[in-house]
Amino acid sequence: MKRLTTVALAALVLAATPGMAIAQDTTTTERQTEDRQVADAERRAEWFATLQQRALEAIEKRLATIDNLETAINDSTTVHDDHASQLLAELRASTAGLETLAGDIRTAEDLATLWELIPDIFEDYRIYAVVAPKVHLVLASDAAGAVAGRLEQATGALGDALDRLEEFGIDVADAEALLVEMKEFVASGASSAASVPGMVLDLTPADYPGSSETLRSAHAVLQSARTDLQAAGDTAHEIVRFIVGALGGHGSG
Structure with a gap:
């Protein structure tokens, strides 16, 4: 009787072992998947932040250039008044537009929105x-x-x-x-x-x-x-x- 019980227990252990291995493999795979998802999310967040920062820097660079252009116009002793008025009006409009665009880029929450906004820095203003x-x-x-x-x-x-x-x-x-x-x-x-x-x-x-x-x-x-x-x-x-x-x-x- 004792021998039968021992055999039965051994059979149960052997029967259970493959299932335990599968369960362990499944848990490991799920954990690896979660780790990859977390890593991907971190990379996307880092890429988003980098792209956003570079876009804002590009705008700041253009705003600084506009400031220099306005100074050159205001300091000129030979520019015609009508020419100065037209140029300054255009520069002020560009400044307002770029500042608005910078605000939109700061509040963007996803890459798709950012990708849609960034081309405007170059295509809508053509400062250089x-x-x-x-x-x-x-x-x-x-x-x-x-x-x-x-x-x-x-x-x-x-x-x-x-x-x-x-x-x-x-x-x-x-x-x-x-x-x-x-x-x-x-x-x-x-x-x-x-x-x-x-x-x-x-x-x-x-x-x-x-x-x-x-x-x-x-x-x-x-x-x-x-x-x-x-x-x-x-x-x-x-x-x-x-x-x-x-x-x-x-x-x-």
């Missing part, structure tokens, strides 16, 4: 592709126009000086020819500089990427204006040297 180049071109062209204005005044003063020399019997034909060249350079430079704002002021982020070609063309026109005005300045120096030499020669005679 459109806005900043436009501001720089307008400021530079207005500055070139101011230089042209000063050179134009100089042509008048130089012309008067040559007239006085001629009254003293000095041959000023060569200097008069230089003055004609100078006036042509000034007129060309002034015209080129004046055309630049009209090329770029109405560009918006929505015009990208076509705006890039317009900006390149405007930059080329501005460079042409600068070249002409530089030539006008160099010619003015030649005329001044002629006048100084003529006065010296007349005085010694």
